[in-house]
Amino acid sequence: MIYYTAKEPTELLKFMLEQLAPKSRNAIKSMLTRGQFFIDGKAVTQHNHPLKKGDQVGMLSNKSFKKIETLEGLRILHEDDDIIVIDKDAGILSVAGKDHGEATAYRQLMHYVKADNRNNRIFVVHRLDRDTSGVMVYAKSESIKDKLQENWQTLVKERIYTALVEGSVRRDKGRIESWLTESKTMKVYSSRYDNGGKHAVTHYTKKQGNVNYSLLEVQLETGRKNQIRVHMEEIGHPVAGDKKYGAKTNPLKRLGLHATTIAFEHPRTGKVVKFSSPAPKGFLKVSR
Missing domain, CATH: 3.30.2350.10 (Pseudouridine synthase)
Structure with a gap:
């Protein structure tokens, strides 16, 4: 993901037109509609979304966006320079696994981050059982992984x-x-x-x-x-x-x-961030 910092108050579409010139207005509007621009790790599609001075806009390249579309059994809830938070389906292994052909969450995310730079990597912070679904956190550097794991109980x-x-x-x-x-x-x-x-x-x-x-x-x-x-x-x-x-x-x-739900202090900013995924409908239906 590539980041751009607003130097003055503006609107998202106007800002990205300036940053990505001479890319056409229609091409940038299409990127907005597809959800390729992120603020605070969340996709924003509103053209006139207000930006404050100092706000960072993350942009997924077309190649990375195509990788997101091919992810199987997981969705990215949040991404920034340090962490990726996903919502994993049941049946998906969260780590590498012995079968090198298996599309585990770890392998899929590794391919995804390498779409922008082949030197990029991800690191496992914690695990969910294969048959447990829901929210998981991965680190994008070994130092962030260590900081999260070493201070997990307090963070x-x-x-x-x-x-x-x-x-x-x-x-x-x-x-x-x-x-x-x-x-x-x-x-x-x-x-x-x-x-x-x-x-x-x-x-x-x-x-x-x-x-x-x-x-x-x-x-x-x-x-x-x-x-x-x-x-x-x-x-x-x-x-x-x-x-x-x-x-x-x-x-x-x-x-x-x-x-x-998982809420934790962000390892770089120190701010508490919270991510959630509603329980599958079947859970509610069976217990009514």
Whole structure:
């Protein structure tokens, strides 16, 4: 992405006509309509969008834009010089993976950033399980990745998931605290007592439900591997579709877990940024 800085108050179309001269007015209007111009990491299509002095406008090249159109199973929610935030579908692996032909989120984003400059790279900051959908953050440099990972617990202000779980959860709100350990078979186990495992705290609020399923808003106080899945099994309401952790049904034909919201201090600006993705409609339909 290429960035242009406004030196005085103006409107977006007028500004880009000046920056991209002698490109034709119709060509730039088409770029606007397609969503190739970004302000604060979000695509802007309004021709007369006001710009203040110092505002930065990011521009996707036609080549990069074509790469966005070919992304499979993910959408870019935000991009700036330091981070890319995506909304990932269930079934898409978030990291590289062993099968070099698989279109993982990581590989697709790597191709996307290299469309502008072959030296560009992306770096994994955190992961979502293959069968969990929702919001994910990647870094565009190793230094930003390190800053985010080393200060994750303090930088992240909010992590909210939507979980479709089996059965009717009786309590409207709850808090689950335990210590998690992983076995040699890659399954995580929970203990209510400190057994040397990783301390994990999960908060949940019931949003709706019926006899068979409950829809929960789940907020992580800690972010441990499989934390929500293990804690839901622990309270007797496993995540729908999660056979590994006790589920007996699979009404969505996928794991009933979606990363809805993440809010964190931007590693460069220090400002809190927040990104969200609504839960898939099937979650709401099954739990009515």
